[in-house]
Amino acid sequence: MLTTQQKVLRRFWYAVIPVEDLKEGPKAFTLLGEDIVLFLGPDGKPAALKDRCCHRTAKLSKGWCKEGHIVCGYHGWEYDQTGKLAHVPQFPVQQEVPNLSTPAFHCQEKYGYVWVALDEPLAPIFDVAEDTDASFRRIPQFYEVWNTSALRLMENSFDNAHFAFVHKGTFGQLDQPLPEKYEIKETDYGFEAETLITVANPPIQYKISGTDAPTTKRHMRNKWYMPFCRRLDIEYPSGLRHIILNSATPIDDGHIMVVQWLYRNDTEADCPAQLLIDWDFKITREDKDIIESTDFDTPIDMGRRAEAHMVSDKPGMIMRKRLMDLLQKHGESEVFRAA
Numbered sequence: 001m002l003t004t005q006q007k008v009l010r011r012f013w014y015a016v017i018p019v020e021d022l023k024e025g026p027k028a029f030t031l032l033g034e035d036i037v038l039f040l041g042p043d044g045k046p047a048a049l050k051d052r053c054c055h056r057t058a059k060l061s062k063g064w065c066k067e068g069h070i071v072c073g074y075h076g077w078e079y080d081q082t083g084k085l086a087h088v089p090q091f092p093v094q095q096e097v098p099n100l101s102t103p104a105f106h107c108q109e110k111y112g113y114v115w116v117a118l119d120e121p122l123a124p125i126f127d128v129a130e131d132t133d134a135s136f137r138r139i140p141q142f143y144e145v146w147n148t149s150a151l152r153l154m155e156n157s158f159d160n161a162h163f164a165f166v167h168k169g170t171f172g173q174l175d176q177p178l179p180e181k182y183e184i185k186e187t188d189y190g191f192e193a194e195t196l197i198t199v200a201n202p203p204i205q206y207k208i209s210g211t212d213a214p215t216t217k218r219h220m221r222n223k224w225y226m227p228f229c230r231r232l233d234i235e236y237p238s239g240l241r242h243i244i245l246n247s248a249t250p251i252d253d254g255h256i257m258v259v260q261w262l263y264r265n266d267t268e269a270d271c272p273a274q275l276l277i278d279w280d281f282k283i284t285r286e287d288k289d290i291i292e293s294t295d296f297d298t299p300i301d302m303g304r305r306a307e308a309h310m311v312s313d314k315p316g317m318i319m320r321k322r323l324m325d326l327l328q329k330h331g332e333s334e335v336f337r338a339a
């Protein structure tokens with residue numbers, strides 16, 4: 001599936017940038033192949049516009065912000081947060097500003113990030129109850145480009161067969177290749193998937209897992225939010241929770257912005273945020289290296305028979321089917337790269 005070619009994917013919310021980054025001024029982003037500019041409006045709320053001035057097409061992201069407007073860096077035309085042209089500095093004061101605008105996209109702040117939907121959203125952004133629960137702290141972890149497709153990362157998140165191999169240097173056990181089964185319950189937004197796995201617990205992980213035993217169990221109650229967000233909810237035997245949220249935001253067909261943040265029900269004194277970031281970074285390097293070696297064009301039409309499967313691929317197979325159903329419901333067929 002080529003994400004930029006499937007129009008219905010424009011109707012979902014994606015995390016595009018940490019809201020903090022917009023305090024420095026407007027920022028460019030490419031979402032599903034669409035060039036957008038993000039900036040803070042007069043009320044401090046984020047706005048997303050097409051990154052193109054209607055005068056001579058310059059990228060608005062090369063400009064700056066002035067009292068909640070974005071100023072084009074070429075000749076200074078100003079736009080408000082709805083994309084409407086608000087001021088033309090070359091016009092005498094009595095001359096009316098022409099009724100012109102650059103398209104605006106759905107935009108809001110949530111969980112410390114700016115979220116954008118290019119077309120009318122089919123559903124709200126998923127809820128994370130822990131975000132307003134005082135016993136949890138929120139830790140932003142990564143914001144980085146991976147050379148792969150969003151579906152590859154989603155499938156990898158629910159693939160219990162890769163730990164022993166990809167993560168043999170961290171928590172995987174190479175001599176335990178048999179994957180644990182997932183209990184999957186499909187929902188309107190995607191699915192819930194529960195599993196209990198045993199993982200290696202090297203000393204560096206003692207503070208993260210809350211135990212110094214050589215192995216530990218992870219009770220995982222994960223969620224897939226169609227199409228490209230997931231919740232990885234790990235509970236250790238001590239009751240310690242490690243809840244990773246991701247938006248695999250599609251930049252184009254072969255690149256994603258991996259946005260990852262974490263919730264923990266312990267304190268900075270129990271386990272410093274930097275240790276959690278460093279540990280999860282090490283693990284994601286292992287995933288990134290292998291996923292970037294796969295073909296980014298992930299087939300969702302089972303009739304294509306482009307890949308071989310095994311039982312532990314079931315969560316990914318459900319994703320493929322649900323995405324195929326979504327396309328069909330919206331009158332689309334899968335667009336893929338010619339072999």
Ligand code: FES
Pocket residue numbers: 053054055056057058072073074075076077
């Ligand atoms: Fe933007 Fe001229 S191109 S003001």
Ligand code: CO
Pocket residue numbers: 156162166167287
């Ligand atoms: Co992994």
